[in-house]
Amino acid sequence: MAFDPASKQHEGGKAFRNLDNSWKALDGIKNSRGLYQKLVLLFLVVGINIVAFYAFSSFLKGQEKDSRHGYSPDQLELKQLGISSNILIVKLGQIKEELRNTQEQLQMAREDLRNTLDQLGDLTRAHLTALQSDPNLEKLSGFENRMPDSAELLTYIEPRKLPLGWNPSLNSDTMTSSVGHRCLEQKEDIKRFMDYAVGGVCPDDEALAQKLLLAGCEPLPRRRCFAHIPSNFSEPYPIPRCHWEGPPDGSIVWTAYDCKSFECLNTRAKRKIFADCLDCFDLNGREKNRWLFESNQLAYTIQEVLDLKPTGSIRIGLDIGGGTGSFAVRMREHDVTIVTTSLNLGGPFNNFIAQRGVLPFFMTIAQRLPFFDNTLDIVHSMHVLSNWIPTETLEFILMDINRVLRPGGILWLDHFFCLRPQLDIYVPMIKRLGYKKLKWGVGEKLDRGRELQEMYVSAVLEKPLKRS
Known part of the structure; x- marks a missing residue:
């Protein structure tokens, strides 16, 4: 096939005009960093091919003239490719500089955003602190000296920065621990509840915890101590045995209750002791039917x-x-999962429910x-x-x-x-x-x-x- 230099020259000029227009379009979108980089790579590939076509067309056009100056065809080709390579290197350098500038601008924008969010968080905390210290607010709410003097409670409820910064899912850069607002009115009790050795064994204060719950201090604050373990705890009975056979006494911490055994609990009705659910620990009595x-x-x-x-x-x-969980046990026999809410009013209801292989929720x-x-x-x-x-x-x-x-x-x-x-x-x-x-x-x-x-x-x- 014959090679047409005029046609190739025309195509090369047109391609350069298209490349120039493409560079201008690229400049218009370079603020989008990811798209910009991809387009740069694409235009480089296309540009190299266009330059090659243009180099060959220019070479053929000026072959006669350059031959009079003593250049061989191979020398002319190398010369044209060298000029094109220099042009591309200069252009690549410019693109690299523009990318570096764009990265610096993005980094500065991130720093500005982080500083703004930090300032907003500081202003919000300062505003909340000012509201809490406002005597008019205390008068309206009925609180005086709202916060109990407990270092561990303050440590628990203090809002804290997230280690990884702003979390889009939480829409926040802080985490705040929850505690019932009535805890602030039970000053002496909540102070006693939060008075413990960090990392040690928690006080034996189940009755105090339940007292706080019933006074509206719900949810209770978490504590950094280890809960009491029953002195003679044994593995629960397997299902279905555990459904209708009560656990041994050693699996319970009894200090919060008047009765210290299940036998004592099961005889309350005979002793005419007033209590809710008098006979519900007796799994061989009315509970079973x-x-x-x-x-x-x-x-x-x-x-x-x-x-x-x-x-x-x-x-x-x-x-x-749900008392001792008999409804949940019966429903489980029908392949239905039931969560049972209960307090420990006069007996270890939550422990008993769990020992029966169903789920207790300790809540009011x-x-x-x-x-x-x-x-x-x-x-x-x-x-x-x-x-x-x-x-x-x-x-x-x-x-x-x-x-x-x-x-x-x-x-x-x-x-x-x-x-x-x-x-x-x-x-x-x-x-x-x-x-x-x-x-x-x-x-x-x-x-x-x-x-x-x-x-x-x-x-x-x-x-x-x-x-x-």
């Missing part, structure tokens, strides 16, 4: 409640104030449920949700239960207790949830006499799939 049979119109069985929903759709749930009824929205299949409560709870507080609790129940989930109110005149308060409150009644019963509580007008409400309610 709960939710298995319908003893009356208000005592629903687990099987009949599960049959109200498609098979397998009830998988996870919560039992509020007043705390916001530690579950995300629309996640649980079932929430159950027997006796605990009743008229002993302030009316407004009870309404908050019911709405929080609604929050964590998934659409189509089940709320099982098991023997909700109130007086007959109070039915006009609680029944409308329950109905305001807008749940479908799958089971509903109202009956008299007669164990202390009809004249007291004590009533039970048992209900199995289904959360709607949509909220209009």
